[in-house]
Structures are given as C-alpha cells and as structure tokens.
Amino acid sequence: MKKFFMFLAVSGLMIVSAQFAAAQENDGAAPAATDTVEAVEATPVSSEPATLAEMTAAQPEIPIHQQLKTRFIEGGAGFMATILACFVLGLALCIERILYLSLSKTNTKKLLNKVEEALKNGGVDAAKEVCRNTRGPVASIFYQGLLRAEQGLEVVEKTVVSYGSVQMSLMEKGLSWIQLFITIAPSLGFLGTVVGMIQAFDAIQAAGDISPNVVAGGMKVALITTVGGLIVAVILQLFYNYILSRIDSLSIEMEDASISLIDILVKNQK
Secondary structure: OHHHHHHHHHHHHHHHHHHHHHHHHHHOHHHHHHHHHHHHHHOOOOOOOOOHHHHHHHOOOOOHHHHHHHHHHHOOHHHHHHHHHHHHHHHHHHHHHHHHHHHHOOOHHHHHHHHHHHHHHHHHHHHHHHHHOOOOHHHHHHHHHHHOHHHOHHHHHHHHHHHHHHHHHHHOOOHHHHHHHHHHHHHHHHHHHHHHHHHHHHHHHHHOOOOHHHHHHHHHHHHHHHHHHHHHHHHHHHHHHHHHHHHHHHHHHHHHHHHHHHHHHHHHHO
16 A cells, blocks of 8 residues: 555656646747747858758757656656656666565575584574574575474475475565566556547647648657657566566575475484
8 A cells, every 4th residue: 555655656746747847848948949040040041051960060969868858748747757657666676676685695505504513513403593593585494494393304394395485475575566567667658659649630630631740740749658668668577587587596596405404304313
C-alpha cells in the first residue's frame, strides 16, 4: 500500500512539474518567435543557396537536458510523467535488489572450513555460533540445519531444502513489480501514441484539409510516448536479467554448500 501511495505521489509531482514547464515554455515562445522573425527580416538575402553545412553551423547547439525537456513536453505531460514514474520506481527496485544480492554473497568455502573446524573443536553449538555471526543466505541455511542436528541427518536435509526455498523467495522479492513496470511502460507508450493519433485526426478534421504540417506534427507527438516507453522497458529489462543471473548463481551456490554441509555432518558422526 505504501508503494502504491508513493507511486501516486511521484506521478502527481511529475505531472505538475511538467505542466509548469510547459507553461513556462509557452510564455517564452512568443518573444522568441518575434525575435526570430525580426532576425530573418534583417538578414540580407543571398543570391546563392545556403549549403547544408552552413545551415547546420548557423543553428545554435541545444543542450541535451533542454532537448529531453522539450521532448517530454511534446509527448504529453500525463503519459510521459507516468512512464517516467515507472522508470524511477522500477530502477529503485532494481538497485535495491542488486544491493541485497551483493550483501548476500558469501565465501562458502571459507564458511564450510570454519563450520567443520568448529564442529571438531566445539561441537554443534560452536558451529551454530559461526553461522550466526556470518552474513548471507548460506549461513542462514546452515544455522537452521544445525539447529536440528540432534534429530538426525534426514531431518537436517529436509530443513536445509525447506529453508533454501525460503531464502530463494527472499531473493526474488520485488521482481514481480519490476516485471510489471517493464510491461506497463511500453503499453503506456502505445496508449499515448493512439491518443496522439486521435488528436492528430481531430486536427485534420478541424482544418478540413490533410496538411503535411498537421499530420507530421501529430505523428511526432504520438510517437514520442512510444519511444519513451520502449527505452524505459529496455533499461529495466537489462537490470532484470542481471538480477536473475545473480539469483541463479546464488541458488547454485546454496545447493552446493548444503550438500557439503550434509557431508561434513556425516563425517563428524563417524
């Protein structure tokens, strides 16, 4: 529920800020257009046509953040703000999962050596203390298995398997939300495109003529939302696949370490 309210708050803030930026852009558009017309009138007309290089050099270079803001406004504040909210929330979840999985990484070989040495010198209680002071899902699985060491190896094995599933669920926490944002972002982009196309056809109907300027302007505005949604989906998909690869690596490590723990307990019982 907190995530839902946070999503609504971020979306509302982005919509308001985008509308404010659009208002500022419209306020400054009229004087700029007047200055441009005056500059064109004052420029002497050359008898020779300007080359492409001269036309490109005459245009001022626009900063990248200004271009992004312009595209954001052109795409429509509502749809673009929602797509941006999906990107921000999805990226936050991805970073949180990456940090969690990075902290879950354990040197299993070193941990197994410590557990084996503790079992030889201090028994099960010493081994449990080693696992309690070690961070990561592997140490937690070892601790749960050692808690039931007195009940037999069969019980320990079942406990290790069951608690391994619990740790897998903890590592996969939040992935469904990331997948949701990956799916929603391009869908919102396509929805914005359809709405933009409808507005373009309304403009054509109002003008009573299929003007290239009207069609091109409507198409550009409509496709900006699709581009934004696809970019967000691609970025989040890359993070999502990276997180899945880290989870697969940790799960293999947990299974291998669990088998090694059972072997150590069997060896110490002989």
